[in-house]
Amino acid sequence: MSDCLFCKIAGGEIPSNKVYEDDLCYAFYDIDPQAPTHFLVIPKAHIPSVAAVDASNAPVVAHIFTVIAKVTKELGLTSYRVVSNIGEQAGQSVFHLHFHVLAGRDLTWPPG
Numbered sequence: 001m002s003d004c005l006f007c008k009i010a011g012g013e014i015p016s017n018k019v020y021e022d023d024l025c026y027a028f029y030d031i032d033p034q035a036p037t038h039f040l041v042i043p044k045a046h047i048p049s050v051a052a053v054d055a056s057n058a059p060v061v062a063h064i065f066t067v068i069a070k071v072t073k074e075l076g077l078t079s080y081r082v083v084s085n086i087g088e089q090a091g092q093s094v095f096h097l098h099f100h101v102l103a104g105r106d107l108t109w110p111p112g
């Protein structure tokens with residue numbers, strides 16, 4: 001999508017601090033970290049949110065979770081949280097599917 005921030009980041013049009021990249025997905029550090037380690041994993045293809053996941057794009061979502069498992073191991077993270085906000089009331093501010101990966105501090109439950 002031409003005016004989507006995360007499409008531009010995935011395409012290299014807007015700079016980011018890369019954690020991982022392959023043909024299907026891109027991971028980069030959050031610009032406003034909420035934990036000592038905070039990065040985002042996104043599909044390269046535009047999907048608005050978890051609410052738009054269906055049988056046609058589910059394989060990339062499954063792939064993203066294999067990437068999260070691999071990258072967190074490589075970073076030495078043994079405890080972390082994966083979060084995706086869906087819709088404005090839940091705090092979604094960028095409408096391109098992304099999974100937050102947060103680690104490095106005690107994370108409270110339930111989240112606020």
Ligand code: AMP
Binds near residue numbers: 091
């Ligand atoms: P959400 O509010 O769940 O939609 O998450 C969007 C996240 O994107 C927020 O945590 C922002 O800090 C992060 N963000 C916004 N712009 C950038 C950027 N240019 N580079 C890295 N992270 C960003």
Ligand code: ZN
Binds near residue numbers: 004095
């Ligand atoms: Zn997009």
